[in-house]
Amino acid sequence: MTPTLYRAAFMHTPSSPFTDADALHVQEDGGLLVDGGVITASGNFAALRTAHPGAQVNDLRGGVLLPGFIDTHVHYPQVRIIGGLGMPLLDWLERCALPEEARLADHAYARAVAKDFLHGLRCNGTTTALVFGSHFKGAMDVFFEEAAQTGLRTVAGQVVSDRMLRPELHTTPERAYAEGKALIERWHGVGRARYAVTPRFSLSAGEGILDACAALMTEFPDVHFTSHINENVREVQTVRELFPGHLDYLDTYDRAGLLGRRSVLAHSVHTTDRELGQMAAHHCTAAHCPCSNSALGSGLFPLGRHLNAGVHVSLGTDVGGGTGFSMLKEGLQAYFMQQLLGEGGVPLSPAHLLYLSTRAGAEALDLHEQIGDFSVGKAFDAVWLRPPEGSTLEAILGHAESASETLAALYANGTQADVAQVWVGGDEVHARTGFKSSESVQKQPPVLAS
Numbered sequence: 148m149t150p151t152l153y154r155a156a157f158m159h160t161p162s163s164p165f166t167d168a169d170a171l172h173v174q175e176d177g178g179l180l181v182d183g184g185v186i187t188a189s190g191n192f193a194a195l196r197t198a199h200p201g202a203q204v205n206d207l208r209g210g211v212l213l214p215g216f217i218d219t220h221v222h223y224p225q226v227r228i229i230g231g232l233g234m235p236l237l238d239w240l241e242r243c244a245l246p247e248e249a250r251l252a253d254h255a256y257a258r259a260v261a262k263d264f265l266h267g268l269r270c271n272g273t274t275t276a277l278v279f280g281s282h283f284k285g286a287m288d289v290f291f292e293e294a295a296q297t298g299l300r301t302v303a304g305q306v307v308s309d310r311m312l313r314p315e316l317h318t319t320p321e322r323a324y325a326e327g328k329a330l331i332e333r334w335h336g337v338g339r340a341r342y343a344v345t346p347r348f349s350l351s352a353g354e355g356i357l358d359a360c361a362a363l364m365t366e367f368p369d370v371h372f373t374s375h376i377n378e379n380v381r382e383v384q385t386v387r388e389l390f391p392g393h394l395d396y397l398d399t400y401d402r403a404g405l406l407g408r409r410s411v412l413a414h415s416v417h418t419t420d421r422e423l424g425q426m427a428a429h430h431c432t433a434a435h436c437p438c439s440n441s442a443l444g445s446g447l448f449p450l451g452r453h454l455n456a457g458v459h460v461s462l463g464t465d466v467g468g469g470t471g472f473s474m475l476k477e478g479l480q481a482y483f484m485q486q487l488l489g490e491g492g493v494p495l496s497p498a499h500l501l502y503l504s505t506r507a508g509a510e511a512l513d514l515h516e517q518i519g520d521f522s523v524g525k526a527f528d529a530v531w532l533r534p535p536e537g538s539t540l541e542a543i544l545g546h547a548e549s550a551s552e553t554l555a556a557l558y559a560n561g562t563q564a565d566v567a568q569v570w571v572g573g574d575e576v577h578a579r580t581g582f583k584s585s586e587s588v589q590k591q592p593p594v595l596a597s
């Protein structure tokens with residue numbers, strides 16, 4: 148097939164702005180040559196055009212092209228209950244989340260929810276997600292089937308628990324192991340799907356369930372692990388009471404043998420220094436979910452303490468405790484919360500926000516050799532942000548004087564309405580009306596005027 152040369156103003160962070168002052172890479176009139184879904188050359192458009200005269204040009208000027216967003220904590224069964232405000236975590240679970248999760252016992256209902264959920268991801272420019280699944284195996288088969296239809300990259304797992312939720316959401320260690328094994332064998336590594344072993348949290352998963360999870364991870368060492376940790380003070384206190392012989396919340400996962408390079412722990416708001424030290428030693432990731440932490444009043448994420456301890460941090464929307472699928476909004480809320488911490492906060496630049504919503508997620512999932520930025524050899528996973536004509540964001544971008552200003556404006560103002568087109572591995576997975584790649588795109592000067 149003829150390679151495609153994408154012409155766009157693009158930005159990406161091939162390294163971390165937390166450790167590299169020059170992490171933000173910008174091409175104002177850039178070119179990305181894509182062959183077989185993989186970026187084979189990257190640089191200035193004119194130079195690439197000369198070097199590759201036979202390539203088919205896809206002109207994406209008039210917007211900004213970013214690597215596809217990577218959401219590292221989002222719940223599939225909760226898409227239809229986004230917006231339950233005014234409750235702390237445990238009340239919200241009981242009143243909003245769990246009744247809806249019980250409805251996914253019905254496969255037809257689960258399929259409709261999966262479609263809504265996957266649509267929410269892709270129309271917000273999210274190309275990869277670490278997905279907290281359903282308690283029901285059937286609803287997970289349905290989810291993976293639907294995800295394969297969309298072309299998105301998903302790392303997802305059946306959620307397992309054996310106490311303190313609702314009886315219909317409880318399983319046994321034997322069933323958790325058997326159903327997890329069947330799902331891994333059917334879906335892990337098939338197309339763009341991967342599997343994550345997913346106990347809901349230690350509050351609802353006794354030692355037998357955690358051991359069943361560990362057995363799966365021993366048998367299938369390249370699967371992922373995800374759960375919640377230290378989100379809410381009442382939750383932390385209850386876990387302490389349920390595991391009197393353990394040092395702390397992290398120790399409940401650690402002693403079961405669940406922590407490693409591919410472990411992503413969501414929230415981590417009330418984490419102790421001992422736990423941070425152990426998370427760093429195990430190379431775990433903390434998935435920061437700032438909109439959810441705000442909506443449920445869980446607390447202000449201590450980003451500086453995580454970074455100082457050497458804990459990797461990524462970003463998650465935590466739909467439906469969170470307030471929607473937009474990783475732009477999540478980045479902005481992460482910025483707000485560090486601002487609110489005053490001197491204890493980490494000042495986040497636009498480059499940090501881009502890194503947290505793209506490359507940091509790829510690192511969390513150990514997929515950074517394949518996705519997360521626009522380096523040569525990476526899959527072409529991308530989101531083209533192009534504000535609608537007449538929008539405020541269009542006016543702001545037209546007057547931005549630097550790449551950093553443009554990026555800040557995108558995070559401060561961008562919404563789903565600005566997502567014009569989305570690709571995974573070079574395949575178009577979403578196009579706003581009027582922006583199909585088969586249709587001719589209106590030619591406009593680059594937003595990043597030099």
Ligand SMILES: Nc1nc2[nH]cnc2c(=O)[nH]1
Pocket residue numbers: 222236240244347348375378439465468
């Ligand atoms: N935010 C959030 N925290 C949890 N802890 C256990 N389950 C959940 C959930 O569904 N959402």
Ligand SMILES: [Zn+2]
Pocket residue numbers: 220222279375413465468
């Ligand atoms: Zn969650």
